[in-house]
Amino acid sequence: MTTDAEEPTLTIDELAARGGVTVRTVRFYGTKGLLPPPVLGPRRVGHYGREHLARLALIEELQRQGMTLSGIERYLRQLPPDLSAHDLAIHRAVVASWAPDTVETLTLGELERRAGRPLGAEDVERLVAMGVVRPGDDEYEADLGLLRLGVGLLDVPLSQEAIFAARKVLIEHTRAAARELSQLFRGEVAERDARDVRSLSAHMHPLVVQALLTAFQRSLKEELGEWLTEPSEESAPG
Numbered sequence: 001m002t003t004d005a006e007e008p009t010l011t012i013d014e015l016a017a018r019g020g021v022t023v024r025t026v027r028f029y030g031t032k033g034l035l036p037p038p039v040l041g042p043r044r045v046g047h048y049g050r051e052h053l054a055r056l057a058l059i060e061e062l063q064r065q066g067m068t069l070s071g072i073e074r075y076l077r078q079l080p081p082d083l084s085a086h087d088l089a090i091h092r093a094v095v096a097s098w099a100p101d102t103v104e105t106l107t108l109g110e111l112e113r114r115a116g117r118p119l120g121a122e123d124v125e126r127l128v129a130m131g132v133v134r135p136g137d138d139e140y141e142a143d144l145g146l147l148r149l150g151v152g153l154l155d156v157p158l159s160q161e162a163i164f165a166a167r168k169v170l171i172e173h174t175r176a177a178a179r180e181l182s183q184l185f186r187g188e189v190a191e192r193d194a195r196d197v198r199s200l201s202a203h204m205h206p207l208v209v210q211a212l213l214t215a216f217q218r219s220l221k222e223e224l225g226e227w228l229t230e231p232s233e234e235s236a237p238g
Contacts, residue, residue, distance in 0.1 A: 008039045029056070032069070
């Protein structure tokens with residue numbers, strides 16, 4: 001694990017297991033410069049931290065999207081070298097949002113390999129409840145576009161009820177935003193010729209997704225900042 005001070009404490013075996021890859025893959029990424037070198041501890045044993053794990057998850061997500069190794073190298077070179085694990089997770093979320101709606105039938109072992117971690121009975125039940133997987137006789141139908149998100153939510157200290165409520169809020173508000181934006185763009189299209197319509201269609205999706213994500217991220221940061229700085233009832237003057 002990583003300490004509260006976020007000191008690198010994962011061995012290469014632990015990093016590989018948490019990332020759902022082999023030790024050989026981790027070493028290969030290191031030789032290619034895709035992963036920064038570990039911090040050397042006593043007896044020159046390398047230790048990895050949250051940033052390594054987040055960068056590894058981003059690399060794996062880029063590969064799942066079909067990006068070549070050289071393409072991944074170019075992508076990572078464009079990122080600031082001192083990105084935190086949180087920032088890297090945001091980048092991975094953006095990449096994952098373009099995943100196609102793909103459902104595959106997997107055994108429990110295959111599901112665990114896709115999840116990058118062992119899954120106990122309670123974990124599987126939560127994934128089923130979230131609609132990420134659907135159980136069959138001896139296999140599971142997994143929504144690969146939601147699997148990483150669902151697995152990430154397994155470690156979030158929120159009740160199942162809170163996760164469902166958050167999902168409902170997100171679906172309702174994003175659908176409302178999508179509907180209003182669609183009507184706005186449709187009004188613009190009505191005044192354009194066919195060439196402009198095709199151009200608008202090609203550019204609209206990625207730009208709108210980026211705009212929505214950026215706006216939401218900043219709004220959420222402001223809301224959480226206000227919440228965390230509010231005086232608690234215990235510290236309020238009596």
